[in-house]
Amino acid sequence: MVKLDDIKKECKSILEEGKVKYIVGYKRNNNYYMSIPAFIEKIEETDQLIWDPTCVYNLVRFLRDEKLRKERQKTPDTRPIGVIVKGCDSRAINVLLQEKFIKRENVYIIGVACEKSGVIEKKKLRKKFNEKNIKQIEFGKDNNFIITTEKGKTTISAEEILAERCIECNNNTPVIYDVLLGEKVERSLSEHFRSLEKFESISTEEKWNFWKKELDKCIRCYACRSVCPMCYCDECIADSISLAVKPDTTAEEKAQKIRWVEKSPVSSENFSYHLIRALHLAGRCIDCGECERVCPVDIPLRYLNKKMEKEASEQFGYTAGLDPEKPALVSDFKDDDPQDFII
Amino acid sequence: MQMILSKMNFSSWLKKLNSYRIFAPVKSGEVWSYELVEKPENIILDYPNTIIPPKKVLFPQREVLLEFESSSEQEIKLKEVIPEETPSVIFGIRSCDASGLAKLEKIFKGGFEDLYFSKRKNQTILVGLACNIPPSPDCFCTSVGGSPYSKDGLDILMTDMGDEYYVESVTEEGEKLIESAIGLFNDPEENVKKELEKIHLESEKKIKRYIKDIDKISSKLPEIFETEFWDKESLSCILCGICTYSCPVCHCFDINDEVICTFPLKGKRVRTWDNCQFPDFTMHSSGHNPRPDKASRLRQRIMHKFNYFNENCMELLCTGCGRCISKCPVGIDIVEVLEKVRVYEK
Numbered sequence A: 001m002v003k004l005d006d007i008k009k010e011c012k013s014i015l016e017e018g019k020v021k022y023i024v025g026y027k028r029n030n031n032y033y034m035s036i037p038a039f040i041e042k043i044e045e046t047d048q049l050i051w052d053p054t055c056v057y058n059l060v061r062f063l064r065d066e067k068l069r070k071e072r073q074k075t076p077d078t079r080p081i082g083v084i085v086k087g088c089d090s091r092a093i094n095v096l097l098q099e100k101f102i103k104r105e106n107v108y109i110i111g112v113a114c115e116k117s118g119v120i121e122k123k124k125l126r127k128k129f130n131e132k133n134i135k136q137i138e139f140g141k142d143n144n145f146i147i148t149t150e151k152g153k154t155t156i157s158a159e160e161i162l163a164e165r166c167i168e169c170n171n172n173t174p175v176i177y178d179v180l181l182g183e184k185v186e187r188s189l190s191e192h193f194r195s196l197e198k199f200e201s202i203s204t205e206e207k208w209n210f211w212k213k214e215l216d217k218c219i220r221c222y223a224c225r226s227v228c229p230m231c232y233c234d235e236c237i238a239d240s241i242s243l244a245v246k247p248d249t250t251a252e253e254k255a256q257k258i259r260w261v262e263k264s265p266v267s268s269e270n271f272s273y274h275l276i277r278a279l280h281l282a283g284r285c286i287d288c289g290e291c292e293r294v295c296p297v298d299i300p301l302r303y304l305n306k307k308m309e310k311e312a313s314e315q316f317g318y319t320a321g322l323d324p325e326k327p328a329l330v331s332d333f334k335d336d337d338p339q340d341f342i343i
Numbered sequence B: 001m002q003m004i005l006s007k008m009n010f011s012s013w014l015k016k017l018n019s020y021r022i023f024a025p026v027k028s029g030e031v032w033s034y035e036l037v038e039k040p041e042n043i044i045l046d047y048p049n050t051i052i053p054p055k056k057v058l059f060p061q062r063e064v065l066l067e068f069e070s071s072s073e074q075e076i077k078l079k080e081v082i083p084e085e086t087p088s089v090i091f092g093i094r095s096c097d098a099s100g101l102a103k104l105e106k107i108f109k110g111g112f113e114d115l116y117f118s119k120r121k122n123q124t125i126l127v128g129l130a131c132n133i134p135p136s137p138d139c140f141c142t143s144v145g146g147s148p149y150s151k152d153g154l155d156i157l158m159t160d161m162g163d164e165y166y167v168e169s170v171t172e173e174g175e176k177l178i179e180s181a182i183g184l185f186n187d188p189e190e191n192v193k194k195e196l197e198k199i200h201l202e203s204e205k206k207i208k209r210y211i212k213d214i215d216k217i218s219s220k221l222p223e224i225f226e227t228e229f230w231d232k233e234s235l236s237c238i239l240c241g242i243c244t245y246s247c248p249v250c251h252c253f254d255i256n257d258e259v260i261c262t263f264p265l266k267g268k269r270v271r272t273w274d275n276c277q278f279p280d281f282t283m284h285s286s287g288h289n290p291r292p293d294k295a296s297r298l299r300q301r302i303m304h305k306f307n308y309f310n311e312n313c314m315e316l317l318c319t320g321c322g323r324c325i326s327k328c329p330v331g332i333d334i335v336e337v338l339e340k341v342r343v344y345e346k
């Protein structure tokens, strides 16, 4: 298991050397057992850092904010920012590099291997514990989790509360990093598409009813989009001004803009939003599960993204975020690409 | 009017109210929300806070304001769509949410009357349930002028007394609702009244979160408007719509024309919830946005709730329901932010 002290030591040393502007990591939420993102600028602040099964966030998301901030500053500090990444998160960096959204020198990657463990899923946890009573969740010695409540400590096997995506993960070790903490160990807890395949086995009609019911719940808070490291577009079809308006955008252009999705949370618009988002993530989603985690009304968004991932893998032998040098799925073709869908 | 209703008689009371549409908390999966209930006898009043507050009943996320249609280039026909609401009752509403609706009333029925809201509000009776145990560890109603048994905005307040409810009418409408089934109610005995007082006082003590010196914070906010404070506090915000959509008093809206057919032109003018955290909120047509970043958006949310509204209406635009704390996907905590404002030194 990765030792928190090793993470702190690494963070202290890069801050001391002035290698990074600040580090994005995890710290404890003062009133709750969960972690929250930590933005560490000073050496003494590294003591706030934590590493435990509640470190669910994909912090790569914050590279976009840094980029925007730099664009607005007149004389920006051009040093990279440090970011702590798990295996899945590291693949998001690769996607951003492939798409040339960030440069390699913009980020100092502190990779942390999940080894045989991973992070928790709140929904699973809630079934076993009253969340209000939980004080802390830690990694145990034998790849299990130790949960502290008012009544004391309970040990629970990782699989029982491990996030579904962790169970299905093939990249428990970061694939890109400046420094790697923890061991590279092989593991595949389960089939990579196990929950999707279970879902795929139901009939088309059942699927339709399922999605109608689920997507009708959507309140279009766009948390799923906002939390996604890959949803970085200036112009998003979901916004009512779906046009990156600049001072030199002409009135004509503004008048001609097409509104792809209305703001109304009704079936047709909710379907449009989610299908467009899923398609825009084909070959890009790295299954960090953040969209599903943040959804306030528990819509199982991972199915949509997993489906795209499976198509990319089966049709084109492509897995997102493994190699920053390789062209992205949708910007490349091979002569023997399948064409049977072309009529 | 103060009455006792045995829990066994609760569903009989609801059945008597069959001329009303009844809204109550309903659970689907893990998510609770206020929905129109077909079988009132199935209502469960032991529930945590709903994700979306009951504002959605009176101020729905999508509202058609008018319909337009043109048969020729010269002529456009407009049809106003004002809601024809049947009398409704919201059952089991929490004190914080009821006071939220009272605040919305000040906004939508204040200087200018919003017919869409007020038509519904005028026909809706609010039956509250005191929180003997705070439904969320993030509740802080007592810090913002509320209490777990506040009657603000309610027509009736019910308190769970074990086998029975203590039912108190606050308004005439509430009284009528009780009278319509008076046979089911009993007069409370003196010791029960004492017991009620005790339950209420105890419930207040169970609230864990507290904002110190709220008045000072409120007047200090403008002083720190132009500081780095907001940059630091908003670092982890992802700019989603959760805190505002789930807030019982956030009420910003957007108006769009939804065109069904371009020739002949036909469509609807629709009002939908909007919120200050979205990138296109207050975007000018030039592309300039006076609130261009996370810092200015968080600042707007806090300033509006704890300063601007306070100056205009002499009260806070927050009921202490704690939803924005519990639901924020990155743990931004409004009570903590306010505490940091309190101790902030430039």
Ligand code: SF4
Pocket (backbone or CB within 6 Å): A217, A218, A219, A220, A221, A222, A223, A224, A225, A291, A294, A295, A296, A297, A298, A299, A301
């Ligand atoms: S997070 Fe959930 S409710 Fe919000 S827009 Fe996404 S799917 Fe809809």
Ligand code: SF4
Pocket (backbone or CB within 6 Å): B236, B237, B238, B239, B240, B241, B242, B243, B244, B277, B327, B328, B329, B330, B331, B332
């Ligand atoms: S404060 Fe939290 S809930 Fe509100 S916009 Fe930011 S991330 Fe979303």
Ligand code: SF4
Pocket (backbone or CB within 6 Å): B243, B246, B247, B248, B249, B250, B305, B317, B318, B319, B320, B321, B322, B323, B324, B325, B334
């Ligand atoms: S600001 Fe937060 S705590 Fe206050 S009423 Fe709104 S959601 Fe509730």
